[in-house]
Amino acid sequence: MRFRVERICRSDSMSAIPLEKVRFDLVRSCDSLRSKGYEVQSHELYLVTKVGPLDLTIYGSGRVLVHPLNDKKKAKELAETIFGSLVPE
Numbered sequence: 001m002r003f004r005v006e007r008i009c010r011s012d013s014m015s016a017i018p019l020e021k022v023r024f025d026l027v028r029s030c031d032s033l034r035s036k037g038y039e040v041q042s043h044e045l046y047l048v049t050k051v052g053p054l055d056l057t058i059y060g061s062g063r064v065l066v067h068p069l070n071d072k073k074k075a076k077e078l079a080e081t082i083f084g085s086l087v088p089e
Contacts, residue, residue: 016079
């Protein structure tokens with residue numbers, strides 16, 4: 001999946017945003033992430049997981065927020081890993 005990574009203004013967060021329109025099934029994506037060892041909190045509109053000290057918020061639109069992080073390369077690596085575990089609608 002192609003996506004862009006950008007820093008959120010005035011924040012120590014990075015955002016990975018898919019370049020193509022996509023929707024992920026959050027219920028099935030939650031199960032997929034858990035099967036890969038992630039601890040996931042499921043909310044109606046998003047999922048939250050941790051990778052070490054980082055919080056990742058995953059939206060059905062494919063947007064992934066990583067906090068706290070200001071490293072674009074690390075954000076890209078994390079997003080690639082997470083996108084590989086998400087289940088499209």
